[in-house]
Every structure is written in C-alpha cells, then in structure tokens.
Amino acid sequence: MIVExxxxxxxxxxVGQALLESAVxxxxxxxxVTGSYQDYTMPRADDLPSFRVGMTExxxxxxPVGAKGCGEAGAxxxxxxxMNAITDALxxxxxxxxxxxxxxxxxxxxxxxxxxx
Amino acid sequence: MYQFDYHRPTSLDEAAQILSxxxxxxxxxxxxxxxxxxxxxxxxPSQLVDLSGIAELKGVREEGGQxxxxxxxxxxxxxxxxxxxxxxxxxxxxxxxxxxxxxRNRGTIGGSLANNDPASDYPGAVLGLGATVRTNKREIPAxxxxxxxxxxxxxxxxxxxEVAFPVxxxxxxxKFHNPASRYAIVGAFVAQTxxxxxxxxxxxxxxxxRVPEMEQALSSNWSADAIKDIKVSADExxxxxxxxxxxxxxxxxxxxxxxxQAAG
Numbered sequence: 001m002i003v004e005x006x007x008x009x010x011x012x013x014x015v016g017q018a019l020l021e022s023a024v025x026x027x028x029x030x031x032x033v034t035g036s037y038q039d040y041t042m043p044r045a046d047d048l049p050s051f052r053v054g055m056t057e058x059x060x061x062x063x064p065v066g067a068k069g070c071g072e073a074g075a076x077x078x079x080x081x082x083m084n085a086i087t088d089a090l091x092x093x094x095x096x097x098x099x100x101x102x103x104x105x106x107x108x109x110x111x112x113x114x115x116x117x
Numbered sequence: 118m119y120q121f122d123y124h125r126p127t128s129l130d131e132a133a134q135i136l137s138x139x140x141x142x143x144x145x146x147x148x149x150x151x152x153x154x155x156x157x158x159x160x161x162p163s164q165l166v167d168l169s170g171i172a173e174l175k176g177v178r179e180e181g182g183q184x185x186x187x188x189x190x191x192x193x194x195x196x197x198x199x200x201x202x203x204x205x206x207x208x209x210x211x212x213x214x215x216x217x218x219x220x221r222n223r224g225t226i227g228g229s230l231a232n233n234d235p236a237s238d239y240p241g242a243v244l245g246l247g248a249t250v251r252t253n254k255r256e257i258p259a260x261x262x263x264x265x266x267x268x269x270x271x272x273x274x275x276x277x278x279e280v281a282f283p284v285x286x287x288x289x290x291x292k293f294h295n296p297a298s299r300y301a302i303v304g305a306f307v308a309q310t311x312x313x314x315x316x317x318x319x320x321x322x323x324x325x326x327r328v329p330e331m332e333q334a335l336s337s338n339w340s341a342d343a344i345k346d347i348k349v350s351a352d353e354x355x356x357x358x359x360x361x362x363x364x365x366x367x368x369x370x371x372x373x374x375x376x377x378q379a380a381g
Contacts, residue, residue: 020296024358039358041297101296102364 004053006071011051014078016043022098119161125170129253135166137274142166146228149220177201182284188227188277207288211242214292216299227277233269236300240325241290245306245317248282266323285310289380291372295359302360305372307380316373321365322353331373341374
C-alpha cells in the first residue's frame, strides 16, 4: 500500500508539472508572482483521475533486502504520457510545460484557423 | 498585521454607529479576504467591527415567495439549505462551488458582495436572479448594486443586512474556475425569472455584468444553440496569470451555454 500511495503521489506531481505548476517572475521587478497557492497551482485530488497501479517486481541485487526507490516512477512517466497525448492531439510539438488550458485552447484555435495567422 | 481595536457588537445599530464614527474602521464578516490582506499588511483598519455576534444577520428563510439570506450566512449553509436546494438549485450549486471547505464555512454572502471582487461567485447569482440587497438603510436592486472594480452602491456607514432572491422558473451557474485559487475565471449565471431571462457574467471583467444579446436570444429560444454564436468584446476584460482577456471572452459564451444546458 505504501508503494501504491507513493506512485499515486508521483503521478500527481507529474500531472502538476505537465499541466498546472508554473513559477512566474515579474520580468521588470524580479518579484515572484506565484508566491502563494492562490496563484501557484498545485495538483489537487479533483484535478486527477483514479489510478490503477500495476507492478513488475525486480529485487535490487545490491542490498540484502532487495529494496529500491519507487515513488519517482509516476513523476517520471506522467509528464511524458500527458505531453505525448497533447502534442499528438494538437499536431505540434511546440508546447512548453505546463500545458495550461489556455495554451491548449490557443493552439487548437490556430489549428482551426491557419489562414488567420 | 498592524495593531487595531476589536469590537463585537450584538446589534446592527451598534455596528453602524462604530462604523460611522471612524473612517478607518472595517467590518469583519467571514474574514476570508480581509484577514489575509491585513496579515500581509496591505490593509490597516483602525478598528474591526466583527458582525458575528449579530444574530439577525444569520440564516436562510422564505418570505413572500422569496428566499432571504442573512448577510452573515456562510456559503456552506446556503449550499446545504433544503429550501435553497429545492427553490433555487442554481444558487445552492454556486455557493457549494466557492473556494474550498474552509472558505465555505467561514466566508459569508454579505462579505463577498460588499467586497465585490471581480472574480467572486455570488455577484453572478445576485445579478443573474435580479435579487435585492437590503441594508440597514434601504433596499438596493442588483442592477444598481455592483458599480465597478471592488465598487458597490454601499455608502459610508451602510451595512448589508440580507439579500432577497426571487424564485426563478429555472436557473443554473456554470463556472470555469481558477485552478489555483478556485475563484471564477469566468462564471455564468442564467435564469428564467418573472422579470424575464437574465444572464450575468462574473470573473471576466472588472465587475459582474449582464449580456442583453444572450437574454434576448434565450427569451425566444431557451437553448444553448440560441447563444452559441453570440460573442462578447474582450476590450474591458481582465488579463492575469491564469487567463488573458480574449480567452475569457471565449469562455463567456462557453460557460453561458453550459449554464443553459445545466438549467434544463
């Protein structure tokens, strides 16, 4: 259960990185604009789907109990999965994380009306 | 936080009196905006007049076919009130989607309306239903109450007592929330009322506003299709970290359509 929980947390972190989290500084003053959670978007439970976690267990050969880290797994795979899905759907690879709702909307609008560019 | 004096009057008259004697005094309702602002030293009231001790400001009641909500009623109470849920489900839904559980249990309708934050939810329902704001001095129709960015018709020494909502035939609120703060980036409140169809938009501009073109279209054809091609101008709209003005203008039509669909 600890392992599944860690993977859930890792996926949440990965989803946050891919879609939500962005540290923004004011270009003129250098002030951190996203200095509180009113502006910096942490992923929350209702931003996420339910997870089903599957595992392949391969004990680590370098320590007596075979233990190894696992929490990072979700954080590594989630951004890749999401960004691949988004770039595939929009037909462009030119989108920086986080792929916010407005960025995705803007790219979709460009796809709909290429003549207007 | 700077130093201030604290009062907890037990009557509206007493609260109004303290307020009228000191220009620098502030009313404290749920404190969900004022207290964080004071903690950051962005506000420095000389006196805080805490309204939580005035019993008549709390609660929801039916009165002459209207739903009357006391100024100090927390959002969570409105969201879970059986009468509100039955008579104005759009209002119950709106109240239940404000902020998070902590905000809904502390924040109040009176505090929200008096502050008139451009991204707050309640102005959508008050204007969208054509409600009346009752103060210690007079009754103010919703169409006159909201005057601009954080500006209302409230005068010096005037306190909101309660809000009277007429019961509509249909109503719904659709909100595109700020993913971080859960304020409205755009919120659309639509209603069929005895006074006609009303469409109120909050979050998009400096102040809540109605969309007459949509109201006319929906009057003759109550369907999402009737307003799908009605666009609003982004000229006066807000631009911030979370959404630019033209994105908000796009969302006005999207959220109004969703609200009409939700109202059925």
